[in-house]
Amino acid sequence: MIAEHVGTDLREQVKARIAAAAELREQAVRLRVTRRHRELLARHDRTVVSVAGTPRIAHVVPGIIPLKARRANLEQVTAALREAGVDYFGVRSASDTAAAVAVRAEDRERVLTALRQACRARPGYVVPVRGRQLQEDSALPGYGPGSWKRVAGADVVRCTWYLTDQTNRLVLGVRYGCDIEFWRQEDGELVSPRRNGIAEAVPVDEPAVEADESLFTDFTSLPAEREPVRVTTRPAFAAGAIGRRTFPIDVVYTWVDGSDPHWLQERAAFSDRPYHEEAANAARYLSRDELRYSLRSLHLYAPWVRNIYLVTADQTPEWLNTDHPRIKVVSHKEIFKDPAALPTFNSHAIESQLHHIDGLSEHFLYFNDDVMLGQEILPQHFFLPNGLGKFYLSPALIPYGEPSPDDPPVAAAGKNNRRLIAERFGDTIFRKMKHVPHALHRSVLDEIEAEFPEAHQRTATSRFRSADDVSVTSSLHHYYAFHTQRSIAGEDLVYRYCDLGNPGVERVLGRLLATREAHVFCLNDTTSTEAELSRQQALMTRFLDEYFPYPSPYERGADNR
Missing domain, CATH: 3.90.550 (Spore Coat Polysaccharide Biosynthesis Protein SpsA; Chain A)
Structure with a gap:
């Protein structure tokens, strides 16, 4: 009985210490929220969440799911590019949860300016992509001036707007961002800075076309099963590449x-x-x-x-x-x-x-x-x-x-x-x-x-x-x-x-x-x-x-x- 009592006390002490540590972490996050954070949080649909021990400004979207986060980040990026008059086209990323668009390398300054303005208007984050798996703590606040200097020379950058649900328990971040690839011009072609499995070069003056979302990620349903989600792209990426699923998949529960x-x-x-x-x-x-x-x-x-x-x-x-x-x-x-x-x-x-x-x-x-x-x-x-x-x-x-x-x-x-x-x-x-x-x-x-x-x-x-x-x-x-x-x-x-x-x-x-x-x-x-x-x-x-x-x-x- 004494041993059992001591064991119970120890378990309670461990639980208390874990709870105390969690509270200290939350306090640390609150203390690290700067005046700039508070200004950006003036709107009711924004909050601060702790991601890998780091405070992040997140936008509250009731019922948010990963696919919608991917779409939202893609739309945020392409809207900024359209407003700045920058041509872009969707490409197939190595990630099924992150979207990717290509822009001309010669438009770099216009692109970075457009993205910086978008991240200031609606607090977002940016991180250089250099062939490694991105970690949440690598994201830089895109609403601050210093961050853009650190990504200025990157061939690929990812922009992310953190999204959370109405409970703040589910946070969708860097994993669902949108990559911006800077394609350089060579001999009448635009050449990709990284491999994508479809086309590493396209003609410079080739006209844009529309293609279904399912050509860019397997993390979506087939076109016949939903309302069309269209992506502006080039003909090579609109072709139905071999290796795509074309059959429906159901689920059965007992x-x-x-x-x-x-x-x-x-x-x-x-x-x-x-x-x-x-x-x-x-x-x-x-x-x-x-x-x-x-x-x-x-x-x-x-x-x-x-x-x-x-x-x-x-x-x-x-x-x-x-x-x-x-x-x-x-x-x-x-x-x-x-x-x-x-x-x-x-x-x-x-x-x-x-x-x-x-x-x-x-x-x-x-x-x-x-x-x-x-x-x-x-x-x-x-x-x-x-x-x-x-x-x-x-x-x-x-x-x-x-x-x-x-x-x-x-x-x-x-x-x-x-x-x-x-x-x-x-x-x-x-x-x-x-x-x-x-x-x-x-x-x-x-x-x-x-x-x-x-x-x-x-x-x-x-x-x-x-x-x-x-x-x-x-x-x-x-x-x-x-x-x-x-x-x-x-x-x-x-x-x-x-x-x-x-x-x-x-x-x-x-x-x-x-x-x-x-x-x-x-x-x-x-x-x-x-x-x-x-x-x-x-x-x-x-x-x-x-x-x-x-x-x-x-x-x-x-x-x-």
């Missing part, structure tokens, strides 16, 4: 409200005696509102998604904006071939039927609601431009041997997948998959249903998880697609798995929030007791409210459409 009395009554009516305690754990069916935050992450970090399908047992979250054109709620009754299989309480069974969704695209991502996007993510993290999918292998292994009643559901399903792959292709699989969005092909799922009819049917008709299940979407699809040349192993996704039942989870969540380094993270829990759930709910809600601080358009009453 969701259940495990606290719904009707659902609980149905579950009890079918004598719920799952073969393994993990399948019956209360945490498996608890709705912690993860779906709300997962949709927020999708809105922020994957604007290229077309439609979002929510597969449920005739349940709909009360907060979900079902009037949104991209949201489609799908009942189990619409996708199960065999009505006698319903109701079902087996996620493996539900997942085996996803390819029956009417209108679903050939290429789609399957999300569990406890999976979140942690930063900007691109279609090519999941699908190559030619349609090949990517899967992400876990270091965790499928136990060797035959399925056993003692196996947890995931292990039993993995063993059953192994048998099917070995019988069909002669290979033995050993590794599980990471708990990330799964890149799936609708046609591959059709083939699996036809190729393994008995195993597929057995899984689809099992009301509760069974030792005979296969895991179609999270494993079998990937191995089958790999063997039929339609998927490859991916390695370019930064992923974090957070078990809410682990004692050190607060530290893990704190690091995730501070760095936002993960493309994808999963908040999972299959082992906690019901007594522990309320504490974990409070912890997770605090974390998610900080990470995704305002509603997405997929929530009722959201004002950030």
Whole structure:
């Protein structure tokens, strides 16, 4: 008891010191706000935010998202150039979150003067780009005279107007700025100061054309899926280069409200005696509102998604904006071939039927609601431009041997997948998959249903998880697609798995929030007791409210459409 008491005191002291340090940092930021800052903050839509310990003037834009920040910075730069009468054209940048425009090197003084005036009128920042990844602390205040002397000779500079949301928790800075490239004239051509993958030289007097935004960044949806966003450019950059994605990508979620009395009554009516305690754990069916935050992450970090399908047992979250054109709620009754299989309480069974969704695209991502996007993510993290999918292998292994009643559901399903792959292709699989969005092909799922009819049917008709299940979407699809040349192993996704039942989870969540380094993270829990759930709910809600601080358009009453 004494040791436990001492341990608690130490934890409280650590928390107090962290809070005190945070307050000191905020005080330091406030003290460093100069009189010039205060003058520039006279307008109500500006504020000071701390970025990497440095005060930055930010413009408050309710509901701001990364794609809109990219567009806003591009528009700010091009508006300044147009007002100054400077010719420019859009070029493809190496960054999908930062835009880029080209100007003639001989117009340097006019360009820098125009940008300096724009940064004074609406406080912005400038930084020279010299082939390195830009850091937030390298940005110089563009509303001050000294900064422009430091970028005067740079071949490429980036202008950024810091943007923040109405809570000041989400700050979008240098990563979303606009690069200005100074192209020099040589023998009747304008020559780029850096490589861009499309054209390093264009004719001097070539007329400008208009092109869609999707030719300049993969971090946007296809033209047919939105209102056109046009960019002034040169013909080479308006040509559809090979390697662009030209197919739609949808997202599918499966969701259940495990606290719904009707659902609980149905579950009890079918004598719920799952073969393994993990399948019956209360945490498996608890709705912690993860779906709300997962949709927020999708809105922020994957604007290229077309439609979002929510597969449920005739349940709909009360907060979900079902009037949104991209949201489609799908009942189990619409996708199960065999009505006698319903109701079902087996996620493996539900997942085996996803390819029956009417209108679903050939290429789609399957999300569990406890999976979140942690930063900007691109279609090519999941699908190559030619349609090949990517899967992400876990270091965790499928136990060797035959399925056993003692196996947890995931292990039993993995063993059953192994048998099917070995019988069909002669290979033995050993590794599980990471708990990330799964890149799936609708046609591959059709083939699996036809190729393994008995195993597929057995899984689809099992009301509760069974030792005979296969895991179609999270494993079998990937191995089958790999063997039929339609998927490859991916390695370019930064992923974090957070078990809410682990004692050190607060530290893990704190690091995730501070760095936002993960493309994808999963908040999972299959082992906690019901007594522990309320504490974990409070912890997770605090974390998610900080990470995704305002509603997405997929929530009722959201004002950030």
